[in-house]
Amino acid sequence: MTTSTGKAGAMRVGALLLAMPLLLWLFLLVILPHVDLLLVSLRERISYGKYEFSLINYIEFFVEPLYWNTYVRTAVMSLMATVLTLMIGFPVSYYIAKVMRGKGKNVLFLLCLIPFWVSELVRTFGWMILLRESGVISNFLQWAGIADGPIEMLYNDATIMVGLVYTSMLFMVVPLVSVLDSLDDSLIEAGYDLGGNAFTVTRDIVIPHAMPGIASGCIVVFMLTLGNYLTPNLLGGKDSLWFTEQIYTQFITRFNWESGSAFGFLLLVLSSLIVWIGLKLSRQTLSETVS
Amino acid sequence: MSKKHGALRGSLLGLTALAGMVMLGQTAQAEELRLLTWGGYVPDDVVAEFEAETGIDVEVTLSNNEEMISKLRATGGGGFDLAQPSQDRIASAQLEHNIYKPIDLSKIDASLFIPSMLEATKANTTLDGEVYGVPQIWGTDGLVLNTAEASTVKDYIDLCSDEVAGKVSYRLRRPTLIAFAFSMGMDPFAAYNDEAAYQEILDKVEAKLIECKPNVKTYWEGSDSLLNLIRSGEVVAAMAWDAGGWTLNNDNPDMNFVAPSSGALGWVDTFAIPRKAENEEAAYKWINFVMKPEIAARITAASSYYTASNGASSLLDEAQRKQFETSFPQEALDNINWYPPVPAGLEAIEGKTLDRVKAAQSN
Numbered sequence: 227m228t229t230s231t232g233k234a235g236a237m238r239v240g241a242l243l244l245a246m247p248l249l250l251w252l253f254l255l256v257i258l259p260h261v262d263l264l265l266v267s268l269r270e271r272i273s274y275g276k277y278e279f280s281l282i283n284y285i286e287f288f289v290e291p292l293y294w295n296t297y298v299r300t301a302v303m304s305l306m307a308t309v310l311t312l313m314i315g316f317p318v319s320y321y322i323a324k325v326m327r328g329k330g331k332n333v334l335f336l337l338c339l340i341p342f343w344v345s346e347l348v349r350t351f352g353w354m355i356l357l358r359e360s361g362v363i364s365n366f367l368q369w370a371g372i373a374d375g376p377i378e379m380l381y382n383d384a385t386i387m388v389g390l391v392y393t394s395m396l397f398m399v400v401p402l403v404s405v406l407d408s409l410d411d412s413l414i415e416a417g418y419d420l421g422g423n424a425f426t427v428t429r430d431i432v433i434p435h436a437m438p439g440i441a442s443g444c445i446v447v448f449m450l451t452l453g454n455y456l457t458p459n460l461l462g463g464k465d466s467l468w469f470t471e472q473i474y475t476q477f478i479t480r481f482n483w484e485s486g487s488a489f490g491f492l493l494l495v496l497s498s499l500i501v502w503i504g505l506k507l508s509r510q511t512l513s514e515t516v517s
Numbered sequence: 518m519s520k521k522h523g524a525l526r527g528s529l530l531g532l533t534a535l536a537g538m539v540m541l542g543q544t545a546q547a548e549e550l551r552l553l554t555w556g557g558y559v560p561d562d563v564v565a566e567f568e569a570e571t572g573i574d575v576e577v578t579l580s581n582n583e584e585m586i587s588k589l590r591a592t593g594g595g596g597f598d599l600a601q602p603s604q605d606r607i608a609s610a611q612l613e614h615n616i617y618k619p620i621d622l623s624k625i626d627a628s629l630f631i632p633s634m635l636e637a638t639k640a641n642t643t644l645d646g647e648v649y650g651v652p653q654i655w656g657t658d659g660l661v662l663n664t665a666e667a668s669t670v671k672d673y674i675d676l677c678s679d680e681v682a683g684k685v686s687y688r689l690r691r692p693t694l695i696a697f698a699f700s701m702g703m704d705p706f707a708a709y710n711d712e713a714a715y716q717e718i719l720d721k722v723e724a725k726l727i728e729c730k731p732n733v734k735t736y737w738e739g740s741d742s743l744l745n746l747i748r749s750g751e752v753v754a755a756m757a758w759d760a761g762g763w764t765l766n767n768d769n770p771d772m773n774f775v776a777p778s779s780g781a782l783g784w785v786d787t788f789a790i791p792r793k794a795e796n797e798e799a800a801y802k803w804i805n806f807v808m809k810p811e812i813a814a815r816i817t818a819a820s821s822y823y824t825a826s827n828g829a830s831s832l833l834d835e836a837q838r839k840q841f842e843t844s845f846p847q848e849a850l851d852n853i854n855w856y857p858p859v860p861a862g863l864e865a866i867e868g869k870t871l872d873r874v875k876a877a878q879s880n
Contacts, residue, residue, distance in 0.1 A: 274612055274613055274861070290869075292872055293872075295876065358749075358751065359749075359751045360749040360751055378683075381734070463734075463735035463736070464689075464730065464735050465878070467875065467876055475868070475872070476868075478583055478587045479583040479868070480864060481583070481586060481587065481613075481614075481864065482865065
């Protein structure tokens with residue numbers, strides 16, 4: 227008896243040691259900072275260096291329409307960006323996975339990847355050079371006689387949307403290509419043989435098969451967009467209003483770590499909630515999507 | 518931070534110590550000065566000369582007032598040996614976060630400083646009888662104009678006029694609130710210690726800034742991006758620092774810094790020593806080095822920023838002195854509104870105002 231329990235114990239210690247890097251990483255870099263953030267968000271500054279427990283930071287968020295509006299706006303725009311990315315990314319992925327053959331396929335896939343070899347900052351500046359009033363597109367339109375004077379295309383919501391979709395395209399295309407690759411061509415052919423047209427085949431065969439890829443692509447894109455700081459800030463200019471910006475401002479320029487932490491938690495709740503609703507609506511489970 | 522974070526603190530400290538031990542092996546030999554400063558304050562040739570003279574490596578981190586305080590607050594005053602916050606932001610930050618240590622005035626050569634500026638800065642950064650800052654660089658906020666296209670702009674409030682619609686830029690930070698308040702005939706500094714009166718001023722400024730928003734091309738963040746906007750002609754009038762205007766003036770005589778009729782806003786950036794500075798000696802050496810008139814004059818020549826170094830201005834070349842006198846005739850110089858120390862808590866109400874301006878729809 228004693229030897230067998232000893233053996234099991236040793237096994238357990240071994241497993242624990244193996245899992246240690248993961249556990250340490252989870253605890254020190256994910257759980258611990260979040261617990262600290264939660265504690266900070268639940269206190270109120272009374273006077274110099276004196277703090278007390280309070281819900282004021284959360285109440286503030288709901289009372290001040292400004293924060294609430296930014297929050298909703300960020301969520302809605304992120305959802306729109308996700309849908310747009312899916313609508314553009316799906317045909318692209320289908321073309322790469324099902325229509326192209328051999329070398330051309332790899333070349334196209336690589337073309338999708340190449341912009342991501344430079345950092346997001348550089349890509350965003352690229353868009354700014356194209357779209358600004360004295361930029362490439364504005365000058366071209368004037369040269370071609372389409373526009374009379376310089377046109378400002380930066381600093382509005384449409385530009386933010388372009389930037390967001392562009393930034394997240396790869397994260398939609400990669401899972402879609404891999405899931406569409408696994409779809410047997412004969413299933414599509416059978417669909418046509420049985421009298422289906424392009425629409426019904428896509429609806430009844432391709433999309434149901436691609437659902438896990440669509441779900442995981444959408445989750446990643448949505449999370450990235452919701453948590454994006456650079457693109458809305460640079461392309462949106464004076465009207466950008468992104469919730470992450472609000473968090474940055476609270477932490478850095480207002481020295482208000484308390485409300486910054488509260489906002490951080492609210493953003494976490496929002497993204498979890500929307501992803502959960504999305505999974506429920508598409509009847510996917512998280513484990514299915516991740517695998 | 519109170520006691521309830523003790524456990525978290527402890528484990529984080531443990532992790533930091535571990536990382537520290539790894540680092541220790543590599544960096545023990547070279548003496549280093551970690552400087553937290555602004556863009557343009559430390560020209561490369563000055564750093565090279567200091568390194569040659571003292572053998573101390575200078576590691577420069579560029580920042581701004583808010584980031585400096587936030588960074589030092591996050592580490593409890595560690596990570597840097599010398600910081601350069603503005604004089605009006607020291608006392609409240611020290612009181613609130615305890616991030617600096619007092620300056621040992623015996624280690625500083627007071628004769629290197631313009632006496633009036635040294636005394637004023639010492640007075641504004643004194644807390645419980647200890648001095649926390651000595652001046653290095655001063656300058657003003659005012660108007661940077663492309664005079665060929667924005668000759669009608671004389672004061673901050675003119676940035677909202679139709680003549681320059683869509684071609685205006687300013688920062689969405691506290692100096693803009695103060696500037697517009699002065700320009701609208703109010704005195705925000707007089708209301709610094711009266712929160713209700715200050716709020717009233719802020720409300721009027723907020724209404725004005727929201728009304729003015731369609732005029733704005735974008736709120737600028739870094740001075741380089743602003744200078745590019747003006748150079749390309751996308752912006753013809755901006756509220757910005759004087760040095761930026763003079764830099765533009767060197768390339769294009771139409772562009773210049775203009776002191777607004779309600780008075781330029783004068784700031785002084787200081788030397789302050791973070792509480793957990795590791796190489797204080799190097800910090801004092803650096804202060805006494807860059808305040809030498811010939812070094813200070815070189816910094817001004819390279820960046821257009823004026824220094825508090827005594828005697829540096831006589832070493833400047835004629836063109837630069839002329840530039841200064843064109844922007845600042847004697848009455849404009851007398852008209853400068855110098856920032857008094859910011860009382861703690863004021864920034865919280867200003868923050869709300871700035872947030873609301875940012876959130877307002879402009880079209």
